[in-house]
Amino acid sequence: LRTSEAVMHERCSDSESASDSDDDGEGVVWARSGVEAEDYIRRRRIWKHVIKGVGQMFSSADSFRYTIWKYALANRFDYYFVRNCRQRIAVKCTAEGCKFYICVRGHVKMDGMLVKDFVSEHVHTVG
Numbered sequence: 001l002r003t004s005e006a007v008m009h010e011r012c013s014d015s016e017s018a019s020d021s022d023d024d025g026e027g028v029v030w031a032r033s034g035v036e037a038e039d040y041i042r043r044r045r046i047w048k049h050v051i052k053g054v055g056q057m058f059s060s061a062d063s064f065r066y067t068i069w070k071y072a073l074a075n076r077f078d079y080y081f082v083r084n085c086r087q088r089i090a091v092k093c094t095a096e097g098c099k100f101y102i103c104v105r106g107h108v109k110m111d112g113m114l115v116k117d118f119v120s121e122h123v124h125t126v127g
Helices: 004-024 037-047 061-075
Strands: 079-084 088-093 101-107 110-119
Touching (some): 061 079
Antiparallel strands (some): 079 088, 101 110
């Protein structure tokens, strides 16, 4: 006969080893979404640094919007558009008192959007 303590120890050991393998995401598929964990983790590493800073060019306003979405997803913060039109897009973090800010601008004589202002600091823990 096995004691309940021995069974509990076995369960804890099993769950610890399962969570250790989940960290690297190798071969894991999340059931609800069907997304492969390894693929998500790889993309997240790339997306964390997709915004470089002032002077970076984006092909269009839509391209920038998609990029800021990936950047926020990878760095785990929420944002909102202070201004959102074809000529100028300004984005801030939703956390109260957070300094994160990015502003991109377009021009009639130039294709694409250029990062004019970028403050990457957060006053809270991200990503």
